[in-house]
Amino acid sequence: MAGPACPVCGDAAVIEYDSSAGNAVCTTCGYVVDENTIVAEVTFGESSNGAAVLQGSSLGATDLRARIGGPRGRPQQSAESRAETLAQGMRKLTAMAHALRLGDSIAESAHRFSPSPSPMDLVIMGRRGPYVLASCIYVACRLAKLPTMLIDISDLLQVNVFIVGATYLKLVKELCLQNIPLVDPSLYISRFASLLEFGEDTQKVAYDAARLVKRFDTDWMTAGRRPAGIAGASLLIAARMNGFRRSVLEIVQVVKMADVTIKKRLEEFV
Numbered sequence: 183m184a185g186p187a188c189p190v191c192g193d194a195a196v197i198e199y200d201s202s203a204g205n206a207v208c209t210t211c212g213y214v215v216d217e218n219t220i221v222a223e224v225t226f227g228e229s230s231n232g233a234a235v236l237q238g239s240s241l242g243a244t245d246l247r248a249r250i251g252g253p254r255g256r257p258q259q260s261a262e263s264r265a266e267t268l269a270q271g272m273r274k275l276t277a278m279a280h281a282l283r284l285g286d287s288i289a290e291s292a293h294r295f296s297p298s299p300s301p302m303d304l305v306i307m308g309r310r311g312p313y314v315l316a317s318c319i320y321v322a323c324r325l326a327k328l329p330t331m332l333i334d335i336s337d338l339l340q341v342n343v344f345i346v347g348a349t350y351l352k353l354v355k356e357l358c359l360q361n362i363p364l365v366d367p368s369l370y371i372s373r374f375a376s377l378l379e380f381g382e383d384t385q386k387v388a389y390d391a392a393r394l395v396k397r398f399d400t401d402w403m404t405a406g407r408r409p410a411g412i413a414g415a416s417l418l419i420a421a422r423m424n425g426f427r428r429s430v431l432e433i434v435q436v437v438k439m440a441d442v443t444i445k446k447r448l449e450e451f452v
Contacts, residue, residue: 271296271315278319281338282330291322295357312339317350324362332368333396343392344372367395367413370437374417377436383424390420398451407447410437415447 272293279289295318316335323330332350336343347369354362375388394416414437421428430448434441 268293274315275319278315278335278338282319282334284319284323284328284330288319288322288326288328291325292318295321295353312341313346313349314353316341316346317353320346320350321353321357321359321362324365331396331399332366333392343368344388347372365409367409367416368392370410370413371395371417374413374436378417378421378426378428378432380421380424380426383426387417387420387424387426390423391416394419394451408439408443411439411443411447413437414439414444415451418444418448419451 272289275292275296276286276289279286279292292315296315316339319335320330320332332347333343336346339346347366351369371388371391375384375391378387380387391413395412398412398416414433418428418430418433430441430444433444437444
C-alpha cells in the first residue's frame with residue numbers, strides 16, 4: 183500500500199521518514215510533509231522514587247487540529263521548511279540553467295518568478311513542480327530575449343513539452359506578465375493539432391511538428407516570422423510524415439493566416 187503523497191509533488195515514493203526527529207520530508211521538492219509526528223505508542227518511564235509513570239501527553243481534538251493543519255485543514259510549513267523549499271528550488275533552477283548553458287542570472291530571475299513555497303502555491307492549477315520550474319526558466323529566458331525554446335527545456339527534463347507550455351501560459355497569467363510575447367511556435371502546435379483531427383496520432387504529429395520547429399530554429403529560419411505560421415507549416419509537414427493528407431487550405435482555416443504565408447514558410451523549410 184502506497185504511503186501518503188506529498189501535497190506539493192503528489193508523489194508518495196520519494197518521502198523519507200526520520201523517526202528520531204519525527205519528520206517526513208519529500209526528497210523531490212524538500213517540502214516537510216509532516217513534522218513533530220504524533221506517536222500513538224504507550225511508553226512508561228520511572229520516576230525518582232521508582233514508580234512507573236506514563237510518558238508523553240494526550241491531545242484533545244482541538245489540540246490535534248491545531249497541530250496537523252492551518253485554516254481549512256491546509257498543511258502548514260515552518261519557517262525552516264519554507265526556507266529549505268526555497269533553497270531546493272533555487273538549486274534545481276541553477277542546475278537547469280547550467281545544463282542549458284545559461285548564466286546564474288537566469289536562475290536568479292526564474293527564482294523570482296517561482297511561486298511561494300506553500301503546497302497551494304507551488305503547484306499552479308494542478309501542475310507538478312518540474313513543470314512549474316521549467317516554466318519559470320522559460321519566463322526568465324523570454325524576458326532576457328534569449329533563443330531558448332520550450333522544447334529545449336522539456337528535452338532536458340524529459341517531460342511533455344505541451345504541458346510545459348500550458349503551465350507557462352498559466353504562470354504568465356497568474357503573475358500578470360503582459361509584456362511577454364508568445365514567440366515560440368510550440369505554444370500553438372498542440373491546439374492546432376487537435377483541430378486538424380489526427381485522432382489517436384494527434385500527440386505523435388504534434389511532437390514531430392515541435393521537433394521540426396526546433397530544427398528550423400537551429401537554422402535561424404524562425405527569426406522574424408510569426409509563430410502561428412511556423413506552427414502551421416510544421417504541422418503540415420509532420421502530418422504528411424505520418425501519412426495524413428492535409429491541404430494548405432485546411433491549415434489556413436486552423437491557424438487563421440493567409441495561404442501565401444503558409445506556402446512561403448513551406449518553401450523556406452524545403
